[in-house]
Amino acid sequence: MKVELNINNATHAVEVEPRTSLLDCLRDKLLLTGAHAGCEHGVCGACTVLVDGAAVRSCLMFAVQADGYAITTIEGLAPGPGELSPLQDAFCETHGMQCGYCTPAMILAAHALLSKNAQPTREEIVDAISGNICRCTGYTQIVEAIALAAERMRGQNDPVRP
Amino acid sequence: MSVPGKFRFVSSDRRVREDRRFVVGKGNFAADIVPQGVKHVALVTCPHPAARIVSIDKSAALAMPGVLYVLDGPELAGATNMLASGLDTPNVPRYPLALNVARYAGEWVAAVVADNRALAEDAAEAVVIDYETLPFVLDADAAYAGGTLVHEAHGSNVLLDRTFTWGEVDKDFAASPHTFKHRVKWGRSSTVPIETFGVTASWDPWREILDIWASIQMPKYPDQTAMALKIPMSSVRVHYDVDVGGSYGVKRGIKHTILVGYLSKRLGVPVRLIEDRLENMRGGDMHGPERFFDVEVAFDGQGIIRSMKMRALDNVGAYAGRSPFQLGKPVGAIVGPYKIKSVQYQAIAVVTNKTVQEAVRAFGQSPTNYALERTVDEVANKLGLDRLEIRRRNMIRHDEFPYLIPSGSAYDSGDYHTVVDKVLAHAGYDELIAERERLRATGKLAGIGIAACLEPSGGNSSFEPLLNPKVGTTTWMDSCRISVDLVGSITATMHTTSAGQGHETMVGTVVGEVLEVDPDQVRVVRADSLNSLPSNSPVGSRMAIMLGGAAFHAAKKIKDKLVAIAAHDLGVPLERVAYKDGSVYDTTAPDRARSWAELVTMAHRHIHKLPAGMEPGLSVSHIMPVPMGGGLPTADGRVQMYPCYSFEFHLILVTIDPDLGKPEIKRYVLGHDCGTVINPKIVRGMTMGGIAHGIGAALYEEFAYNTDGLLVAQNFMDYLLPSAHEVPPVELVHHETPSPHTVFGQKGSGESGYLGAPAAVASAVNDAVRPLGIVINSLPIKVAQLGDMIAQALESNAREKQKGN
Numbered sequence: 001m002k003v004e005l006n007i008n009n010a011t012h013a014v015e016v017e018p019r020t021s022l023l024d025c026l027r028d029k030l031l032l033t034g035a036h037a038g039c040e041h042g043v044c045g046a047c048t049v050l051v052d053g054a055a056v057r058s059c060l061m062f063a064v065q066a067d068g069y070a071i072t073t074i075e076g077l078a079p080g081p082g083e084l085s086p087l088q089d090a091f092c093e094t095h096g097m098q099c100g101y102c103t104p105a106m107i108l109a110a111h112a113l114l115s116k117n118a119q120p121t122r123e124e125i126v127d128a129i130s131g132n133i134c135r136c137t138g139y140t141q142i143v144e145a146i147a148l149a150a151e152r153m154r155g156q157n158d159p160v161r162p
Numbered sequence: 163m164s165v166p167g168k169f170r171f172v173s174s175d176r177r178v179r180e181d182r183r184f185v186v187g188k189g190n191f192a193a194d195i196v197p198q199g200v201k202h203v204a205l206v207t208c209p210h211p212a213a214r215i216v217s218i219d220k221s222a223a224l225a226m227p228g229v230l231y232v233l234d235g236p237e238l239a240g241a242t243n244m245l246a247s248g249l250d251t252p253n254v255p256r257y258p259l260a261l262n263v264a265r266y267a268g269e270w271v272a273a274v275v276a277d278n279r280a281l282a283e284d285a286a287e288a289v290v291i292d293y294e295t296l297p298f299v300l301d302a303d304a305a306y307a308g309g310t311l312v313h314e315a316h317g318s319n320v321l322l323d324r325t326f327t328w329g330e331v332d333k334d335f336a337a338s339p340h341t342f343k344h345r346v347k348w349g350r351s352s353t354v355p356i357e358t359f360g361v362t363a364s365w366d367p368w369r370e371i372l373d374i375w376a377s378i379q380m381p382k383y384p385d386q387t388a389m390a391l392k393i394p395m396s397s398v399r400v401h402y403d404v405d406v407g408g409s410y411g412v413k414r415g416i417k418h419t420i421l422v423g424y425l426s427k428r429l430g431v432p433v434r435l436i437e438d439r440l441e442n443m444r445g446g447d448m449h450g451p452e453r454f455f456d457v458e459v460a461f462d463g464q465g466i467i468r469s470m471k472m473r474a475l476d477n478v479g480a481y482a483g484r485s486p487f488q489l490g491k492p493v494g495a496i497v498g499p500y501k502i503k504s505v506q507y508q509a510i511a512v513v514t515n516k517t518v519q520e521a522v523r524a525f526g527q528s529p530t531n532y533a534l535e536r537t538v539d540e541v542a543n544k545l546g547l548d549r550l551e552i553r554r555r556n557m558i559r560h561d562e563f564p565y566l567i568p569s570g571s572a573y574d575s576g577d578y579h580t581v582v583d584k585v586l587a588h589a590g591y592d593e594l595i596a597e598r599e600r601l602r603a604t605g606k607l608a609g610i611g612i613a614a615c616l617e618p619s620g621g622n623s624s625f626e627p628l629l630n631p632k633v634g635t636t637t638w639m640d641s642c643r644i645s646v647d648l649v650g651s652i653t654a655t656m657h658t659t660s661a662g663q664g665h666e667t668m669v670g671t672v673v674g675e676v677l678e679v680d681p682d683q684v685r686v687v688r689a690d691s692l693n694s695l696p697s698n699s700p701v702g703s704r705m706a707i708m709l710g711g712a713a714f715h716a717a718k719k720i721k722d723k724l725v726a727i728a729a730h731d732l733g734v735p736l737e738r739v740a741y742k743d744g745s746v747y748d749t750t751a752p753d754r755a756r757s758w759a760e761l762v763t764m765a766h767r768h769i770h771k772l773p774a775g776m777e778p779g780l781s782v783s784h785i786m787p788v789p790m791g792g793g794l795p796t797a798d799g800r801v802q803m804y805p806c807y808s809f810e811f812h813l814i815l816v817t818i819d820p821d822l823g824k825p826e827i828k829r830y831v832l833g834h835d836c837g838t839v840i841n842p843k844i845v846r847g848m849t850m851g852g853i854a855h856g857i858g859a860a861l862y863e864e865f866a867y868n869t870d871g872l873l874v875a876q877n878f879m880d881y882l883l884p885s886a887h888e889v890p891p892v893e894l895v896h897h898e899t900p901s902p903h904t905v906f907g908q909k910g911s912g913e914s915g916y917l918g919a920p921a922a923v924a925s926a927v928n929d930a931v932r933p934l935g936i937v938i939n940s941l942p943i944k945v946a947q948l949g950d951m952i953a954q955a956l957e958s959n960a961r962e963k964q965k966g967n
Binding site: 074097102104 | 177178180181182183184185186187188189191193194278280353354355356357358405406407408409410436438439661662663664843844846847848850851852853854855877878879883885886887889891892915
């Protein structure tokens with residue numbers, strides 16, 4: 001069946017089977033391969049995308065259910081070719097990853113947190129990413145990246161003092 | 163983190179170049195690579211732990227839409243050679259699909275090929291297989307005793323049973339006033355990367371090349387693929403520029419590769435298999451060691467351990483891959499950081515009707531460290547000695563290196579006592595004990611965990627000839643090629659895949675250091691297996707030593723060539739010129755110099771300006787042998803197994819809620835010494851990740867089987883991975899004892915954290931429950947079990963108390 005998906009502020013008309021997950025649709029039909037399959041039963045979080053700004057597991061949502069929502073994938077975060085968002089840059093600064101497989105989802109989960117909470121505590125950061133499993137890092141440098149991004153993004157909005 | 167000023171780029175806190183592609187979702191993972199017309203595989207698996215395959219009816223599946231083919235075991239086995247195994251066990255044949263008999267629940271029996279994965283899965287359910295169930299064996303002790311045989315033709319379940327005696331074990335035992343013996347168990351867990359294994363193969367019958375894109379981390383992968391498929395290795399092109407989504411040892415999908423390689427040749431289309439989580443966990447053949455250790459030590463009244471007898475019985479699952487060698491690696495550090503004079507080591511690998519074991523981070527060393535450290539704790543307890551004090555008394559001292567251990571390896575360097583002291587000072591050890599007592603006073607169970615261990619690194623695979631005399635391996639090289647093009651840009655080539663270890667960053671840093679150029683200006687690329695130099699892949703904590711070493715020597719060759727060209731052009735002897743920041747000058751007249759651009763142009767274009775006989779161009783290779791390697795094991799099994807030995811010391815505080823049995827790590831301090839650190843961000847990350855992995859193995863992760871022989875933890879609801887909630891903040895205490903055997907003094911660190919964390923957690927939990935009279939000698943220590951043990955102990959203590967009243 002045909003669905004119209006709003007992904008990264010562009011509308012895509014896609015032909016999918018009713019049983020096709022949003023994850024498979026993004027990867028196979030739209031070639032947005034930044035969302036990754038990890039467990040495909042909703043535990044590891046590697047497939048996380050934003051649905052109207054909230055972190056959602058795209059392996060547990062059918063593509064047809066996504067019609068009418070604003071979907072953001074990792075491909076929608078970088079401001080331009082070769083550029084990084086402040087959050088993406090912070091992940092590079094602290095090396096908040098190793099193999100990079102859980103990273104796009106981790107960044108989207110953090111993005112959802114920071115868009116609601118500009119000054120998260122360590123506990124709030126841990127809570128926000130606790131549905132995203134990383135096997136490489138032990139989370140330390142991921143938590144540091146999110147805290148650093150929050151700090152820098154707060155700084156961006158500070159008035160410039162003479 | 164390093165000595166300031168010692169290096170320009172090495173040890174500085176530089177960014178990791180790989181990160182930029184990952185944060186934008188532009189990694190190049192196996193599932194992202196989709197050749198035109200690719201077909202998809204789904205697997206039909208055996209639901210029984212052991213069964214004869216009576217018949218396979220493919221007709222219904224073949225009639226379904228989009229289905230191309232259903233492959234069975236006899237066809238595949240008829241067309242391929244059996245998969246390579248490490249030991250000499252010809253009667254334990256292994257093929258990607260079961261041949262007549264399936265030997266564990268989840269073993270692949272047939273493969274369905276269809277237009278997409280969903281159609282392949284639909285059709286897999288329609289393949290009808292008639293099984294005749296057979297007796298099975300799950301337990302290693304039972305398998306060792308005989309009875310039910312997993313492989314009839316082999317005549318027993320024992321793949322390996324060898325006893326080594328190094329030193330005067332009987333004499334040392336007889337001379338010691340005390341002995342202690344116990345059995346500890348390491349449970350069946352693994353590294354379980356978030357990316358499952360995936361591989362795509364595409365056979366071109368006109369070029370006669372099999373292209374392979376795989377999430378592989380495996381030595382000998384192209385050669386084993388070629389041998390199994392009966393094609394020349396020059397017909398196998400493995401693409402190494404595939405990002406691997408985590409591995410930590412296990413991503414060795416050789417059976418997956420042979421399956422899709424065969425199918426691609428058979429069907430004339432590209433074929434891929436991307437495991438789903440279920441296929442990965444029960445049939446991907448990537449479980450880790452499952453071991454019983456029987457350890458006996460002899461010691462004096464001061465707690466000096468003189469001798470040890472260790473029997474390690476490993477349950478390797480249904481087939482023999484490379485995994486039995488995981489009993490061999492620990493030989494290279496069998497006494498840990500301690501001066502134990504003599505050792506008897508019995509290494510036993512048995513087959514059972516469980517999923518096949520694969521290499522896991524540290525290749526068997528982490529379980530062995532756990533067994534050794536549990537033993538040291540118990541010796542301290544027996545003598546009423548402090549657990550720290552007994553370790554200090556037994557540890558090798560800084561001035562005793564190089565230190566030759568009984569099993570033949572000389573440890574390169576270390577300063578264990580200093581690292582311990584630094585950790586204690588950082589943690590405030592007395593305050594930590596006071597904190598434990600405060601917690602106990604509030605009714606909580608609280609314990610301090612201590613573990614010390616080594617990370618053997620840079621190995622030359624000497625466990626191969628040690629455990630299989632037919633194999634004569636004495637080195638395990640790695641390589642780097644560097645080219646400077648005619649406009650002066652530098653490109654370095656590496657020859658294997660990476661799974662998050664930041665090798666591109668490391669090579670760039672090393673080349674930049676030697677050539678005195680900004681590492682970010684050094685392009686690092688990966689060859690494919692048809693244009694690559696030898697590599698043995700990122701295993702055994704070897705890449706900083708081996709790839710770092712190869713890059714260093716290759717860069718040095720470029721530098722030497724530039725110096726020779728400059729000296730010749732300046733008309734002065736070699737010893738009168740010096741290299742600085744890419745140019746070369748006359749040391750007696752520094753104004754007389756040749757710039758990088760001039761030298762590069764001469765090398766590429768002006769052969770008339772080159773020294774006579776010099777090759778034009780600027781392209782060099784270096785193939786590096788393992789330092790200190792080269793010798794075969796002696797008849798009694800002594801060999802220099804690794805060149806470098808990193809050290810780590812864990813100190814942790816754990817509380818346990820007595821009602822729930824739930825452990826919580828309140829404080830985690832790790833002292834870590836891996837010599838010179840090339841990139842601090844990378845080393846820190848791998849160490850932190852290793853600790854998280856070790857916490858998982860200690861408390862949460864287990865491939866549990868029920869008595870029917872079925873794997874009951876085959877998804878992430880039942881196989882529990884630590885989340886950000888379970889991993890505490892870790893305080894790292896850094897120390898550097900450079901290795902004398904490497905170019906910058908670096909040692910390995912890819913397995914750090916994981917090597918000692920399970921032992922540290924077990925130590926802390928035991929310290930916490932010891933007042934209740936509980937001893938726990940089995941991992942993982944699961945919440946439910948621990949809760950039950952505590953409840954029982956509390957109940958029986960209360961009864962005793964009542965009786966006493």
